[in-house]
Amino acid sequence: QIYTKAARVSTTIAPIFVIMNINTALIIAAAPSILASAAHDDSKTASLRGLKNQSTNRRKTNSNNIVSFPIIPHHEIQNRRRRELNVDESWLPEDEGARRNLSDEPRHQQLGALYQGYGTHYVDVWVGTPEPQRQTVIVDTGSSVTAFPCSGCDNCGESYHTDTYFASEKSETYVETHCSSNLDCLLGSCKDMSGHDEKVCAVRMSYAEGSSWSAVEATDTVYAGGLHDGALVHGDDEPDVDEVGNLGDSPQDAYVFQFNLAFGCEYGLTGLFRTQLATGIMGMEQSERSFWKQMHSAGAIDNELFSLCFSRQPTASREGTEAGAMTLGGTDSRLHKSPMVYAAVGGTSGHFPVSLKAIYIRSNGGESALPDSDDQVVQNIGASVSSINSGKIIVDSGTTDTYLSRNLHSQFASIWSEMAGRPFNNDAVDLTHDELLNLPTILFQLEAHAPSIDEGLDPNTTVGLAGQVDSENPRDIILAMPATHYMEYSQKYEKYKCRIYLSESSGGVLGANSMMGHEMFFDVEKRRIGISESDCDYMSIIESAEAPTRN
Numbered sequence: 001q002i003y004t005k006a007a008r009v010s011t012t013i014a015p016i017f018v019i020m021n022i023n024t025a026l027i028i029a030a031a032p033s034i035l036a037s038a039a040h041d042d043s044k045t046a047s048l049r050g051l052k053n054q055s056t057n058r059r060k061t062n063s064n065n066i067v068s069f070p071i072i073p074h075h076e077i078q079n080r081r082r083r084e085l086n087v088d089e090s091w092l093p094e095d096e097g098a099r100r101n102l103s104d105e106p107r108h109q110q111l112g113a114l115y116q117g118y119g120t121h122y123v124d125v126w127v128g129t130p131e132p133q134r135q136t137v138i139v140d141t142g143s144s145v146t147a148f149p150c151s152g153c154d155n156c157g158e159s160y161h162t163d164t165y166f167a168s169e170k171s172e173t174y175v176e177t178h179c180s181s182n183l184d185c186l187l188g189s190c191k192d193m194s195g196h197d198e199k200v201c202a203v204r205m206s207y208a209e210g211s212s213w214s215a216v217e218a219t220d221t222v223y224a225g226g227l228h229d230g231a232l233v234h235g236d237d238e239p240d241v242d243e244v245g246n247l248g249d250s251p252q253d254a255y256v257f258q259f260n261l262a263f264g265c266e267y268g269l270t271g272l273f274r275t276q277l278a279t280g281i282m283g284m285e286q287s288e289r290s291f292w293k294q295m296h297s298a299g300a301i302d303n304e305l306f307s308l309c310f311s312r313q314p315t316a317s318r319e320g321t322e323a324g325a326m327t328l329g330g331t332d333s334r335l336h337k338s339p340m341v342y343a344a345v346g347g348t349s350g351h352f353p354v355s356l357k358a359i360y361i362r363s364n365g366g367e368s369a370l371p372d373s374d375d376q377v378v379q380n381i382g383a384s385v386s387s388i389n390s391g392k393i394i395v396d397s398g399t400t401d402t403y404l405s406r407n408l409h410s411q412f413a414s415i416w417s418e419m420a421g422r423p424f425n426n427d428a429v430d431l432t433h434d435e436l437l438n439l440p441t442i443l444f445q446l447e448a449h450a451p452s453i454d455e456g457l458d459p460n461t462t463v464g465l466a467g468q469v470d471s472e473n474p475r476d477i478i479l480a481m482p483a484t485h486y487m488e489y490s491q492k493y494e495k496y497k498c499r500i501y502l503s504e505s506s507g508g509v510l511g512a513n514s515m516m517g518h519e520m521f522f523d524v525e526k527r528r529i530g531i532s533e534s535d536c537d538y539m540s541i542i543e544s545a546e547a548p549t550r551n
Contacts, residue, residue: 113225113251113538114139114310114324121310121397121512122278123326126255127222127263128171132231136162137282139308139326140398141352141522142509144287145187145203147215147264148280156266157274165279168218168265177201177217177262186262187217187289203264211271215264222261224291224328226254251542257328259298261291284397286349286524292328301329304524308397309335309536310516312485324536331521334541336532338368338463340519342452343477345527351394352522352529354510355447357385357476359404359412360469362441363419367517368533369443369480370463377419378443378469381411391507395520395529399511401499402486409502416440428495431487436496439483444510445470446477449528463533477531485516 114121121139125146126132135148149156149165158164168174178198179190185201193200193216201217226232232255266280282291284306292306307327325335346353363377371378390405404412413424419440422429431439445466459474460467466476487496499513521530 113228113322113542114308114326115228115322121308121323123224123282124226124228125222125224125282126226126231127166127220127261128168129173129221131170131233132221132223132255133166133170134163134231135166135280136278137280138276138278138398139282139284140396141284141308142394142396142398143281144283144285144289145205145264146261146280146282146291147203147213147266149269150215150218150265150267153266154268155274156269157276160275160277161279162277163279166265168220171220173260174218174220176265177219185217187264188215211273212269213264213266213273214268215266217262218265219260219262221258222263223255223258224326226251257295257300259295259300261294262289281398284522285351286347292524295328303329305330305522307331307335307519307521307530308515309519309534309538310397310512311536312513312516322539325538325541331519331530331532332541335519335534335536337535338533339454339457340521340530340532341454341457341462341464341477342449342523342528342530343446343479344449345529346392348527351392351396353392353394354529355385356388356393356444356508356510357447357473358445358470359383359388359408360443360445361412361415361419362443365437365439365483366441367480367482367484368463369478370461379415379419381408381415383408383411388508391504393508393510395510395515397512397515397520399509400513401501401509402481402511402514403504403509404500404502405504405506405508406502412502424498426498426501428490428493428497430494431496436483436487439487441483442481442486442500443469444479444481444514445473446479448473448476449526452526452528452530464531479510479514479518479531480533481514482517485513488513 114123115136122136123139125135125137127135137146137148149158149161151165151167151169153165156165168176176196177185177200179185179201180199182190184190188201188203190199191202193202196216203215203217204212206212223232232252284290284292287293288297292301293304295301296304306329308324309326310324312323325332331340343354346355359381360378361381362371362379364373364375366372366376387405387407390407416424453475457465457475458467459465464478465474466478467474469478470476481500486498486500488499489496517533517536519530519532519534519536521532523530
């Protein structure tokens with residue numbers, strides 16, 4: 001099952017288990033989609049393009065393998081969500097012959113950008129050899145398969161997407177996965193299909209509102225991030241390496257992190273998948289099939305860690321509007337405005353579930369978890385932990401909006417309305433900028449990851465700790481969601497609409513709008529999510545002369 005605005009999804013997948021080496025870490029930057037102004041986008045894009053001609057002379061002193069690249073948001077993602085069924089897994093051998101041997105080359109830290117789409121964020125992936133082809137994929141912690149349309153895809157919405165279909169016939173390293181049983185498939189199930197001489201691994205996802213996609217499993221060489229408007233070709237430039245073997249921040253270093261990826265080569269799409277901005281999806285949940293897991297298994301990153309840092313721009317452009325950063329292999333402390341604090345993750349596979357212990361509403365707005373004036377009042381909505389967590393609460397970057405139990409509606413709406421001086425609903429409303437800033441801020445209290453509690457931090461003054469909000473659990477985590485993140489502006493109608501929905505019969509989703517303004521560090525190895533408030537300004541980092549040590 002999966003959460004969407006109004007849909008659940010199921011998929012047929014085949015069992016398999018992948019085992020590969022462990023070796024490096026990577027960071028990728030994100031940007032908003034078609035929501036940022038043309039002027040803003042032109043300046044950001046020009047800055048990123050200009051890096052292509054700059055010498056890669058930045059230096060670092062850290063020894064962690066991490067790399068950053070751009071992320072971009074996508075079109076109408078809020079109308080649907082995906083969630084795959086759990087499956088058993090089995091060995092799938094890696095095609096070593098298709099991947100350049102980088103074992104003797106240093107692969108440590110690199111920074112790149114994210115981009116903003118129509119709802120959430122997406123990143124560039126470059127696929128194939130000798131000339132990599134760009135595909136833009138939604139970064140989705142709620143699913144595991146990476147997929148995008150390939151040549152011959154039937155009526156798959158090419159005119160709506162940022163890029164043309166992936167031309168597999170032009171790639172020397174593209175390999176379709178043939179099989180004799182499901183054990184030969186990582187992503188799909190082994191089937192006879194028309195147009196194929198041998199059995200292939202078929203992958204299909206379908207959604208309750210009618211959307212679906214169908215694909216065959218394939219592998220090819222990929223790298224994430226890099227230059228947004230041009231492929232990196234081996235031999236163009238040597239990567240920037242310092243005296244201790246660490247990569248620089250230049251997007252030109254991205255190809256060093258290439259690896260062989262098993263993905264869905266789509267041959268059919270229906271519904272909203274046809275009209276979204278991004279061409280495909282990047283699966284990032286806890287699974288052997290996920291992008292980060294395959295990257296780690298191939299030795300391209302050292303650790304099973306990644307971070308997402310989303311910002312929101314007022315508008316976006318088809319060319320890509322910078323809106324944050326994604327880090328593969330770790331987290332980048334240069335993005336942190338506050339100490340990183342850690343919430344517990346309640347599972348080791350599939351989604352990223354958290355325990356939501358309380359929901360507070362704070363009067364007179366404020367962007368941070370800490371109040372910024374004495375006249376701000378914090379009030380608990382008074383719901384029990386069991387009623388809040390009826391079902392499972394997950395952190396899901398692929399869901400644009402935030403969804404909570406319908407059992408909370410009366411308590412939440414009453415307090416919010418009293419503080420805001422207007423009724424709480426999801427109708428479009430007129431707001432001035434000052435009125436928007438003065439709307440209540442929502443505070444989510446998450447159960448702390450006990451082994452990560454830092455006793456040296458003062459819970460009453462540390463951003464992100466509960467402190468006096470919950471004197472019995474002062475070291476629990478507070479995630480702040482200001483009105484600038486949950487009220488979405490429509491340029492077409494020139495109105496705002498609340499994107500917190502108290503509509504679920506069971507479970508809930510802390511979606512991309514709850515993650516904005518934070519570096520969200522998904523530490524799979526320790527079953528925790530680190531949270532630090534952030535501007536998520538990728539360009540300011542790579543343009544800065546300073547390069548603090550990364551964690």
